[in-house]
Amino acid sequence: MIEKLKVKKNQAKAIEILRQNHTDDQIMADHADGWKKTFLQPLNKLNALDLARALLIGYEVEETPEEKLLDMYKYRSASRTDREHSVVRETIFSVLEITGKKVPGINE
Template sequence: MAEKLKVSRELAWALKDLFARKKDDYSYDEILKLHYEALKGERWKGETWEHLNKLSMAEMAQAMFIGYEIEETPEEQFIKWYKDFCPAIPGDAICLEVIHKTIEILGIKIKGFNE
């Protein structure tokens, strides 16, 4: 089974806005025609829709017919891993200290972790 397209938050907003207009303004065929024209040089315009220029025809079709989901940022992936990992090793203070110190040394600030 084909997978949903992973996209940035900005691209997800653009797709959501575009597909919401599908019901009233555009059919799927019209959206694909507009995207084809954008790839040939017409370009999607506007603060929201300009992100659509990053998609190939195949990716636009995948987002349309299979769906899309927001790709987690590296920070979000870390927090998810950290929350899953830490309860699995209660009392392993050395391991947790290494994680904290590594993040500190690298100068990385992660909301929900050390910020």
């Protein structure tokens, strides 16, 4: 069985916008020329086969690294008190501070 394609949030949003007024056939035909509008340009990073797969089989929105960190941080925080979970939370927080990154729910 072919799996759903993982796409970025901005690619998923572009697909949703296009599907409001276009058929999948129209989207594929227009994809060959490349997308000029800013909000559709993320689709230019998908080749024709991947876009067809997303349209026909479906897609999943890929989490950003920040979202993955927040999930891990929350998992390690949820009623977890042992030392391992505490160390993981502290490490995530420290790495974000060192790199100057801000992730809402962790250090912002």
